[in-house]
Each structure stands twice: as structure tokens, then as C-alpha cells.
Amino acid sequence: MDYKKTLNLPQTSFPMKANLSKREPEILAKWDESRLYDLLRKRGKGRQTYILHDGPPYANGHIHLGTALNKILKDMIIKSRQMSGLDAIYVPGWDCHGLPIEHQVDKELGERKQSMTQVEIRRHCRRYAERFIDIQRQEFKRLGVLGEWENPYLTMAYPYEASIARELGRFFSRGGVIRSKKPIYWCSSCQTALAEAEVEYHDHVSPSIYVKFPLQAEEQARYPELAVKPASVLIWTTTPWTLPANLAITLHPDFAYVAVDVGGEIWIVAEGLLESCMKAFAIQDYTVVKTFQASHLQGLKCRHPFLERDSVLILGGHVTLEAGTGCVHTAPGHGREDYDMALEYGLDVYSPVDDNGRFTRDVDFFAGQYVFDANRNVTAKLKEVGRLILEKEISHSYPHCWRCKQPVIFRATEQWFISMDKNDLRKNTLDWIERVEWIPSWGKERIRNMIANRPDWCISRQRSWGVPITVFTCKGCGELLATPEVFDHVVALFEKEGADIWFELTAQELLPPGAACTNCGGSDFEKEKDILDVWFDSGTSYAAVLEQRPYLSFPADMYLEGSDQHRGWFHSSLLAAVGTRGMAPYRSVLTHGFVVDGQGYKMSKSLGNVIAPGEIIDKYGAEILRLWVAAEDYRDDIRISPDILKRLSEAYRRIRNTTRFLLGNLNDFDPHRHAVPYEQMEELDRFALHQLQDLVKKIRSAYDRFEFHRVYHALHNYCVVDLSAFYLDILKDRLYISSAASKVRRSAQTVLYEIVTALLKLMAPVLSFTAEEAWLYLPGSRGESVHLEDFPEENPALRDAELNDRWQTILALRSDVSRALEAARQTKIIGHPLDAKVSVALPESVQQMLNGSEELLRSVFIVSQVELRSAAELSGGVEGVEVVGAKIEVSVATGEKCERCWVHSESVGTFKEDATLCDRCHNILNPA
């Protein structure tokens, strides 16, 4: 007879092979169809809300692993918060304006752009953004991220654009916006401002000149060593045309500077560059007459080499010893660092160059000259006045316009700034930083340093694709018109027509009727041409989204982005909210690191180590990507490699298979009819429930603290160690052999049902697809989606400390026994553990605890016979390691192997009708 047919073997149609890349889309379709996100909102109704406000990705290009990571993290937080009893709302968003899109559109339009109006260009930009929003939306949804995808927020939506202008109005009305000059890249042939990204570097031949700035006589007199001869500070520059705008010379605060007597005069250079300079000048005879610390020179005044003006010595860390003299010519209107120095020292941002790249009228000698032509004239002038030491040419990398390929210049123009000091913005922001929870905590330090040191926020951009700075200037007197009434009027227009209206209508048409200049009463106005920095767009999302949608609220519970956003969205949002609302827009900020390759290097095309999310989804499924996000500790950089993915997919299989085994053994189980009450369960089953409480506690606390890698490890470890290698392995005997409806089997099934239900709920935020798939195979009644469930609660009634103690001992003994069995296997005494009889001698304390539990131990060790003996009765045996003092001897089990349960027993052969069965199996098959 084939006794296998009399066993209760696991049975389930839940497939072992996940086939994720095929199955996931089906699950997604089901979620779409059932409108799962709406159901979640319905479920959350009346609960406390949890608002994770989405930082908008830029609507350009496909998603990459970084954006995937970010969205999956958000999804795991939202799902776990929802399942923890909150109403976790998620409104995704997109950042739509800005240069990169305009740049792409520029490329697509090519020459056609020249003949197009700003409004037409903007239309193209809008269409471009829409296209990628659709693409990215699909890609994000494919990851299993649930949210309000049909109604996301877009920074280019009309109401959003209106909101941006409204927020800007708030800054203006409080006097927080100021106008001042700042140098930008300028292409004089295109007559346009260029952004960093629009500048290309090519080799360019420039003059290279060394120039003397004579020290003022009275300053020189302070140093007797210098007083004897004319003394000069030497500078080196490759842009002679910027010399008319020179206002200072920058020295490095830590460098030593020397005064050298070169015969007729004394020159001052950095000590570290003295030799190379003298070599360049071909001067062999020179003597150092004095060495200065840079700080001693600070504040000294030089004469401009050819203008009636001073040039002051200042200190700046950007000075290097790579080339030149260590004394850096500083023209605040023509260089980034020069400008920073001007801010620090209160120098004028002087930039006497017009849109065509020509010197303005107030430049002596060179007025009207094109700056690149002026180079040689400036040099000639220097030679004429005897200030030129050396003139050469140099080929170096120099910024060029990406469009016309001409060299560009740095030129200061009028820009709008949000002042860090008006209304105590800096101070208030620093105060609010203290009141936000930063996860990890070092985020606070990072953003605090940035806010403490940042200059005023330049919100002007000379571009097309964005929201205009909606202010006017009186043509009559130049007075600014930026009153709340004017803003309100424009905001109302934006609500209806979008920001495009600004470019379609004239200033007069954009103004409320009767608008007049507050200064001269004039009514003729010019509208501002600059558009807003896109960081202002996204930075005010709390106003456009949290405050506008009735089901959301300000401030958000959390903002969650990569660590680069300390300078980006966290930063701009904080400044904007503190500046207009007097408080931070978020209660907590969570940051994650960046995706790097297996060696910790960043992903780059040149290194060839880039992995696209799509590749992983196709090969393994989005679920593995999600598991990856969970498994890695995101506070640090996040590594990914083929090896890591392979390892994760193996771990996934293990979790899936364990789930499958659980379901398979619940095949004939109906929780409502068959569940066994706790008090009537086998003690092993009660112990398993105790262990389950540990798991619930561990995982829930990990979710609470956003430590998903702990969730992953706990989940995996539980499946492998507690279930597969222990509980389930032991249970097989009881589940398979006992009669189907027996209490001992139902006891086990009751617990298996508890376990698998809890397991699926606990894994749902991470393994969203698999949990959902398996959920449908659960016996009994259940909700329509695992995501609509709440996490299991840790139940103290299912804990039993005493039982736990006892089983910790049994576990320890079991470990010693398997070591003994392994030894016996090596020496070919046994093969399968059921071939064995285990004789155990226990130390006194344990002996008492386990006395009479032979049958229990037999099942736990999965052997055929167990006998407890005194040490003296054992001839040989293995010493216990886990249970010190224990001794374990393995021998061949007595009796024959039962054909049905495979346990060796002396009762086999004693039954006529079941000659190959043991008494247990005989009784099961022949119930009384």
C-alpha cells in the first residue's frame, strides 16, 4: 500500500516561482481597478493624518535608481504609517519649470526658436514637461508606489503658478525682497545671461600679464624696510579688461608674503610663489627684505595702476599657489569669488560693461570698447604707465556660450534677492532648525551651517520657462510697484490663465485699473523681465499643495529626500515658510544617501557602472528593487551590484517559499471552524506564538523608526531560523502524520494561520506585491487587500515567559544534539536523523525541567527515540556546548522504520493488517 496517500502533505496553488516581472503588472491592474488608493483613504477616514509631503522630481528624463529609491522609501513609510493606524495621505508632485527643460526644448527647436515668441517657447516647455510627467508617473506606479496619481501637484498648473506669485507677494509686502547686483555669465554676442549649465569650457588663448599695484606712500611708511624704495603688490591676470573694475587684491589668510628688493624697487608676492615669479621675470638678483603674515597686510591700500582709485588688500581662502603671485586681482563685478569677497568686505559690485560687452561711458581710456578688444589696450596702457612687468599668452580652459560658441564674460547685473537679514530671516530660520526633527540627526548640523553662512537668496533668472517676478517699475521715476493690490490682481489672472498671461499682456493690461506710482503718481509702467528661481517654485509647495488641498494641512509631518536637498528643497522650503509663515513647513526631515555601485563609487556613464531601474524590474521584478531599498541602511550611501541583487532575490525566494509552505499546510484549515483555543494548544505551538510576538514587536518598532533594514533582517531571519529550520521542520511530523482533523494538527494550523497572517501584514509595506498575492490564498474570510489591513498588535496574552525559558533551554540542547547527530553522520552511523536514537544525560537543573519530556524532545530533535539517562550510563558521547554539562550519545534507533511516518519503532511489524506500520500510524489509520 502507498501510505503517502494517507498523509496530509502541503498543497497550494500559490506558486513557488514568483515570475514577478509578469505578475506585478497584473497586481497593479487589480489595484487600479479596485481603486485601492481611494479605499485606503476611506479606511483612514477619521484617523489622525500623516502627511509625507512629496518633494517634486524634475519632469525631465526617465527615473533612475535614485528617484526609485526615494519613491519606494516614501511608499514604505506611507504604507507602514497607514497600517499603524494613521491616515497616511500621499500626493505626488512634479517640478516643471526651469532651465533643463528650456534647454532641452531649445535643442529640439534649434534655429526655429529665434523667430518664436516667449509664449510659444513656453508652450513647448509645458508640453515637454507633460510628456515626462506621464512617463515618470508610469515608472513610479510600476514600482508599486500607491498615491494620488490621477491628481498630482504640478508646479506649472495654473493655481500653482498663482500660488507662487502670491507667496512672492508675501515676501515683497514684508520688505523681504531687495534688488542688488550680482555677476552672472553673459554672452555678449547673444546678449543673454547664461546659466552654469549653458556654459561649455573650451581652450582659449588669453593674455597673461603681471601687473604692479603700487603701495600707497603712507602705508609704505609703516614698514621701514619698505620705505626706501617704491613698493608694489604684484598681481597676475588673464583678463586685463577686468582691471578697470579692480577694487581689491585678495591674499590668502594663511600664506606668508614676502617683500623682495629687485634692485630699483620692492615687490610683494606670496612666499610660495616667489621663485616661480622671479624665474618668469628672469630676475636672478633679489633679496627678501621682509616676510609678512597675510593678516598684517589686510586693509593696506594700493593705488590702481592707471586710475585715480585705491585697491585694498583683503583676505580670501580661494587664493591658491598654483599660479600667479598669490595676490589676486579682485573685480567684484566680474567674478564669482570676487563677488563673494565684495559681500564680505562691503565693496561695490562694480561692472562697467553693457549688454554688448562694451565698456560704459564712465570708464576712462576705454569707454565704448568691446572688452575682448580692450585687452590689448589695457596692456598698452599698463606699459605706458610703467606698471606692466611681463606679458605672455596662455592657452587655458575658458567658458564659452553653448549656443554661439563665443567666449563669455562675467558681468554683474541687477537681480532680485530675498534678504537673509530683513525680518531676521536668518536668525528665525536657525531657530526653527532646532525645532525640527532631523533624521539622521546630523542633518541639523548640515543645514544649520548652510543657513548660517549663505548669502542672500538670488531669486532672479534671466530665462523664459518659469513664473515671472510679478512687479512693475514706473517709467517716469523708476520707482518699484509691488503692492499687495498689484500682486492680488496678477495672482487672480494667473489662476485663470496661468503665468503665460504675463508674457501675453502689456504692463498696463496686467495692472489693476487705476494703478499709479506711489512716488510720482505716474501710470506708465514696465513689467519685470526676470523669472523666479525654480527653487522658489518647489520651495513654496506647502502653500500650493498643503494649504490648498482641504484634506492636507500645514506643516507636513515629514519631508523625505536625498541628502543633497539640504541645499535644495529642504533649504528653500524652510526659508520660504519661515519668511512668510514664521515657521518651518515640516515637523521632521528624513534624508537618505546616494546610490553607489558595489565598490562604493558613484554611478557614472564614464565608469560604466550605471544600472537602470528598468533592467532590474525586467530581470527580477520591482519587488526585488523594493527589497533592496528596505535591506540597505539608507542613512549611508546605498550600494547596488549584480551580486547584491542576486543575494536579495535569493532571500526573496526564501521568504516566498516559507510563505508558500505555510499556505500549503493551511489548505484544509478554516480558522473559524478549526481554530484551537490557546490553552488547549501544544506547548511548542504556544512557544511559536511567543516568538511571533517578538517578531511583531521588533518589526513594528523598526517601522516606527523608519529602520527598514531591520524590518528586512527580522523578516528574513524569522523565516529562516525560527520557522524553516525550527518550528516548521519539527511540525512536519505532526502536520503530515496526524489525522487531518486531529486536535494536535489543528493546534499547529491555528498557529500557522496566525503566523502567515501576521507575516503578510508585516511584509506588506516592503513586499507589497507578494504580500498582496499571497493574501488571496489565505483561508477563511479576509479583507480585499492586505494594504487595507492594520499591522498585528503585539499581544501580551500570547507571551509566556516561563515557557520561553524552558524552550530556550530546549533550543540550546537541540543545537548540541544536532552537532552530535552530525558527528554520527560523518562516521556513517546514521544518515537521516530518524535513523537515530539519542541518549542524553543532563545537568541537574535541566534534568528536572525536562524530566518526562522524552516524546517532546524526540519530536523536537526529529529523531526516532530519545532517552534521558544519567552521565554514568553513557559510555561515550559528545559534550554539550550550549548546555554545559550535558552529554549526548547517538546510536542506531531500535526497531524497524515505519513505512508511513519513517520513525523507527519496535512496534513496527506487530500489526497483522499494517505489517510495516508503527503503533501510532496504525491507530491513526484505524480509528477506534
Add this chain to the structure above:
RNA sequence: GGGCCUAUAGCUCAGAUGCGGUUAGAGCGCACGCCUGAUAAGCGUGAGGUCGGAAGUUCAACUCUUCCUAGGCCCA
């Protein structure tokens, strides 16, 4: 160059309430073996770490300090 951060077995992570104390742990992977009634599954045993490197503080440091190296983000 500056700010912030990271560096524990091949991989992913633990190393008690942020201020040190017995032979540094887990899972995976690997090796070897068992099983063939979770089977493109399951079980067991075992080998793997001078805790990035070097100084220092201390009776005592993976845990504190400094420097260095490598890597990441931001800025210059």
C-alpha cells in the same frame, strides 16, 4: 580647499537608553554532508573578521581624541 557623513567577516546588517570592561554576533553566500513526503525545495556541520590605517588617552577601545587613507553629498 571648506561643511556634513561613512568605513565591523565575500555580501547585507547587529553590536543595549548617543558619556569605553569577559573569547566581536546574525543571516546570506561558500565548503562538506544529509534528505528526496516544502523538491528548480528542505535540514545539519564547518571555515571566514589584527572591527579602513597610524598614533594617543586609559588598568582597559570596535566603542573616546588626533592625524592619514578611501568613498559619498553639498559648496568653493
